[in-house]
Amino acid sequence: MLPDYENAISVVYKVLAELNLQRSRKARIDPSPHTALFGADGALDSLALSNLIVLTEQKVQEAFGVEIDLTEDDPFGSENGPLRTVDTLALHITNLVKQQL
C-alpha cells in the first residue's frame, strides 16, 4: 500500500471503527478528518487514547509493513500534538511511514 495520506486516513478510520465497538451508540466517534481526538474537545479519554495508539500502530504495520511509534513524544503531554484530530494523525502516520521506507 502506498504511504500516502488517503491510505493513512483509511487506516485511522479502521481504528475508529474498532474503538466504536467499545462505545455506546451516542458516544461513537465520527470518522471524519476534522474529528477531534485528544485535547479539550477530543472524543478520547486517556484509556481510549491508549487503545487508539496501540491499534493504530498495529494497523499501520499490517497496511504498510513498517513499525511506527506514536509514543515517542509524550502523547498525553500536548494537546497540540499529532493526535489532536483524525487529520493530524493521518498526516503524522504518512510522515512516519515515509521516513521508514
Next chain:
Amino acid sequence: MNGASILVDLISDFNLQTLGNYLENDEAEPQLSARVAPYGQAISTLLKPNGREQGSVAFVWTSPASVIPSFGEALQFRPVAEDAILAEVRQFAEYIVAAKERIRSVLVCTWTLPDWWRGHGLLDLQKPFGTRNLLLKMNLELVSALQDVAGVYILDPRDWMQSAGKNAHSPKLWYLSKMPYGAEVLKRAAQEIKSALRSIAGQARKLIVVDLDDTLWGGVVGDAGWENLRLGGHDHIGEAYADFQRTLKGFRNRGVLLAVASKNEESIALEALRLHPEMILRPEDFAGWRINWNDKAGNIAELAAELNLGLQSVVFIDDNPVERARVREALPEVLVPEWPADKTLFASTLSQMDCFDAPQLTNEDLSRAEMYVAEGRREGLKREVPRVEDWLASLRTKVVVEELNSSNVVRVTQLFNKTNQMNLSTRRLTQNELVQWAGGKSRKLFAFRVSDRFGDSGLTGIVTLELNGGTASMVDFILSCRVMGRKVEETMLAVAIEYCRRQQASRLIAEYVPTAKNKPCQEFWMRSGFAYDEAQRVFWWDLAQGYPAPSSVAAEFAPEAGSASPMRGLGVECVAEAGN
C-alpha cells in the same frame, strides 16, 4: 434473558475497563452493565463483604504473579517450594468461594503467561525452576478446588489469546494503561462471558437439524445412489464429511439431539443412512426426521414440536444458502449459521459453535438422545394400541421418589430452571437458593425418577410442599414435558397428598401462577379432581380423602432415603395400588 441488564463485576489486578466497554456495547444477549473493581484490588474486592450488589455476576481474571506472590518469586528464578505455591492457590480459591456466597455466579479465568515470556528455556517444564511446570500445576489446583462449587465456572483464556495471534499481548498497552491484552483478546473474552451467561441461564441450543445431500455426505443420494456418495474412503472430501458426522455424533453423545430436514425420498435417504458402510450416523442417532419435498421451515417447526422443544433451541445446518435464508426468514428464532462452501471446514465450523455449551452435564443430559429414541418407540406403540388405558398399562411405568440430596441437586436445580410448560409457579432458583429453601422448617421436596419398559427418562418431576398448621401448600409442581401424559402427574399428587395426610394437615392448596408457557399445567390441574377457586387461582384438596393413584404406575421410594428419612414408611406403594 431479555429485559434489564445484568450487573457484572470485573475483578482483576489489571485494568479491565476496555473489556467492560465491550461487554456493555455488544448487542448480543444478555445485555450487561459492567462495574470494574478498583485497580490492583482483586483480592480485597473478592473479600469485601459490603457494597457488592446481590444477584450480580463476577468475572475474575488475574495475573498469576500478582495473586500468587510465591509464583512471582519463581518467575524471578528464586527457589520456592511447590507446596507453598499450591497452598496460595488454595487460599485464592477460598477467596472465590467466599465471594460466591454473595454473588450469584462467578466466572474465574485460569492463569496464563504472556506470549513473549520464553520462561527458562529447557528448564521451563522441569522441577523445581520450571515456571510453566508450576503454572500447569497451579491451574489444576485451582480447577480442582473450584470445580464442585455450585455457581463457580472456570474459563480458559488461552483460546482467546491464540485466536488473537501476535497482537494478543501488548507491552505498550500495559505501560500506557495497565492492560496487558490487545483488543482482539478482550472482544473474544466479552463473547465468551456472554456465551457462559447464556449457558448458565439454560439457553443452550438442544437440537441440530441437518440437511443430507452435500451437508451430511457429498452428492445427491436420489441421483447417485448411496453406493456413490462421497463419504469416508481415500478421498479428502469424503474424509471431511465423515469427520463432520463424527463431530455431530460427539454432540449427540453429550446430549444435543440430532434431526434431519432434507428434500429427498425418505426411503432412499434412510437406506443410505442404514447401508453405507462408512456412515457414522445411523437412523437411530436421530431423534426425528422430515425427509420429504415440503418446505424445510415447516418441517423444522414440526420436528421441534414433536420433540417438545422451542424454536429457540434449534440450530439448522444446510449447505444451500437459499434454504438457509428461507429458514432464517420464516423461523427467526432458529439459529442458522453461515456455512462454509469448503467441505473441509464443516467439522471445525461446527466445533467452534458455542451455543450448545452447558454449564454442567447430568446423566439425563448424556442419555437424552436415547430417551428420545425410546419416546419414538412409545409413540409407535400408542398408534398400535387403540385404548389409552391399555397403552399406559403396557408401558409399565415406574416412579421412584427421592428427597433432595447431593447426587440429585444439580439435576433438580436444572429441572427447576428449565421447565416451562408443566410448572405451577415457575420459580427460578440457583442451586444454593434451592438447597436453602428446601432445608427450611416444615418444607419438603420430592423428586421423581421415571422409567418404563422402553427406557429411563431420569429425574423428571419435582413437588415442593410447605406446611403451616393445618394447611399444606404445594409451592412447586414441575414435570418435564418428556413424561407428560403418562399418569406421572397424578402419581406426584398422590405422593404429595399422602405425605400431607401423614403430617396431619387438613387441606392442601396450590396456587397457579400463569406464565406465557404454563397453560398445560393449568389444564392438568383443572382435570385433576382438585377444587378450584378461580378468583384466587388456587386449587385445593380436602385431605380427609386420599388421592386415587393411577394403577398404571408403580411408585416407590428410593432405598437410599434410609430408615431415618421422614419419607420412610409413607406407603406410596399402597397408594399406587389403591387404583383409579
